[in-house]
Amino acid sequence: MQQILCADMVLSMNTERKLYQPGCVVIEDDRIVEVGPQERLKNQSGHKVDLSGRLLMPGLVNAHTHTPMVLFRGIAEGYSLFSFDGWYNSIRKIEYVADADMTPPAVAVSCAEMIRLGTTTFADQYFYMDQILPVVRRSGMRAVLSYGIVDEKDDQVVDRELANAAAFLEKVQGEPRIKGWMGPHALFEDNRIETIRKELPLAEKYGAGFHIHMLTNSGEDDFCRQNFGKSAAQMMIETGVLKHPVLAAHCVKLQEEDMPALAEAPFTAVICPSAAMRSGAGAAPLKAMHKAGVNTALGTDNVANSNGYDLFREMSTAAKLMSTREGQPGAVSAREIVEMATLGGARGMGLADQIGSLEAGKKADLISLNLNEVGWAPHSGQDVYTALVYSISGMHVCDVMVDGEWLLKDTRWTTLDYPQARRQLEDARIELQRRMDRNDERL
Numbered sequence: 001m002q003q004i005l006c007a008d009m010v011l012s013m014n015t016e017r018k019l020y021q022p023g024c025v026v027i028e029d030d031r032i033v034e035v036g037p038q039e040r041l042k043n044q045s046g047h048k049v050d051l052s053g054r055l056l057m058p059g060l061v062n063a064h065t066h067t068p069m070v071l072f073r074g075i076a077e078g079y080s081l082f083s084f085d086g087w088y089n090s091i092r093k094i095e096y097v098a099d100a101d102m103t104p105p106a107v108a109v110s111c112a113e114m115i116r117l118g119t120t121t122f123a124d125q126y127f128y129m130d131q132i133l134p135v136v137r138r139s140g141m142r143a144v145l146s147y148g149i150v151d152e153k154d155d156q157v158v159d160r161e162l163a164n165a166a167a168f169l170e171k172v173q174g175e176p177r178i179k180g181w182m183g184p185h186a187l188f189e190d191n192r193i194e195t196i197r198k199e200l201p202l203a204e205k206y207g208a209g210f211h212i213h214m215l216t217n218s219g220e221d222d223f224c225r226q227n228f229g230k231s232a233a234q235m236m237i238e239t240g241v242l243k244h245p246v247l248a249a250h251c252v253k254l255q256e257e258d259m260p261a262l263a264e265a266p267f268t269a270v271i272c273p274s275a276a277m278r279s280g281a282g283a284a285p286l287k288a289m290h291k292a293g294v295n296t297a298l299g300t301d302n303v304a305n306s307n308g309y310d311l312f313r314e315m316s317t318a319a320k321l322m323s324t325r326e327g328q329p330g331a332v333s334a335r336e337i338v339e340m341a342t343l344g345g346a347r348g349m350g351l352a353d354q355i356g357s358l359e360a361g362k363k364a365d366l367i368s369l370n371l372n373e374v375g376w377a378p379h380s381g382q383d384v385y386t387a388l389v390y391s392i393s394g395m396h397v398c399d400v401m402v403d404g405e406w407l408l409k410d411t412r413w414t415t416l417d418y419p420q421a422r423r424q425l426e427d428a429r430i431e432l433q434r435r436m437d438r439n440d441e442r443l
């Protein structure tokens with residue numbers, strides 16, 4: 001049976017960026033059938049859902065996360081996770097005492113927070129995919145899950161990890177909302193070129209992309225220029241990595257001369273402004289990327305680094321950071337920023353024909369925001385993109401739908417038990433602390 005969602009505003013993000021006030025979204029099963037003005041669609045036959053006082057828009061896409069790392073929230077304060085030393089001396093040391101059993105409640109809390117704050121799709125990269133997968137499946141979210149690989153310059157480790165990655169990619173074949181990708185932590189530096197050459201056939205076999213970290217500093221470029229006489233981006237083209245979709249988190253030090261080639265490739269720079277700022281890593285050259293035509297998306301990175309999953313807050317931070325970087329108000333427009341958090345992320349994950357906008361034929365992945373909550377007034381005459389980026393937060397989200405199924409209705413989760421997941425996460429954190437203290441005593 002058709003559902004007709006009727007709201008005060010419908011921001012479609014379609015090609016013409018149509019805004020309907022008031023508008024309706026008509027849904028049949030998991031697909032959008034029609035989007036348009038309420039006076040034309042409200043009397044269609046089907047179950048009518050009254051969303052008065054709400055704005056409907058496409059669900060947000062978080063293009064860079066590490067969901068298990070919510071377990072470490074607040075632990076790495078004072079360290080830069082964008083440098084090897086900072087990461088090794090904070091997170092890596094803790095990861096050695098954490099274990100797979102601590103992962104499910106962390107992933108459940110992460111998914112619950114993302115849903116509550118309006119994210120419907122995310123791209124995750126980490127170890128423990130066997131523990132992550134069932135929780136994401138249960139959450140109902142759409143996701144690209146990338147099997148994390150660090151080669152440790154050890155061929156035995158490489159062979160073991162690639163066998164595990166292959167088993168994971170095999171397991172997720174046919175999943176309706178989840179795709180499996182490869183997740184080399186960072187190319188060239190901690191995934192050697194011989195490891196990359198072994199990863200490529202797997203990506204080919206399973207139609208997988210690569211979810212990587214790139215140029216948080218100039219490390220990969222320096223390494224590649226010294227060893228191969230080329231930049232990291234040029235080496236990604238030469239090795240064949242960029243024949244596959246690539247989500248490249250951060251790109252803080254991406255050089256302008258590499259941008260035209262990356263604009264031609266299935267490459268997406270994922271900007272995580274809070275994480276970059278908190279690490280003191282600086283601001284990515286987003287304005288130049290847009291000028292060159294590079295696809296861009298937004299991410300939160302791990303919440304030991306950014307401390308929160310609110311993509312509305314990330315939108316605001318990204319926009320203000322770019323104005324600061326360029327010394328120019330509105331250096332990257334509010335509309336471009338909303339596009340990054342919807343269409344840009346969708347394109348980056350190879351899902352542009354499925355999600356990212358509210359259009360007939362696309363999946364019914366959408367969110368509603370409470371227009372009566374503080375931050376919207378005065379409603380009349382205000383640009384909707386400016387309001388979304390600068391005035392409101394993820395806590396304005398009331399309802400979240402994926403594939404025509406509500407994951408959040410009137411701010412209540414329907415698929416996840418957040419209080420229970422949170423209690424289990426508290427227990428895991430207490431156990432983690434006990435192990436860390438015991439380790440400190442031994443040293």
Ligand SMILES: [Zn+2]
Binds near residue numbers: 064302
């Ligand atoms: Zn990351």
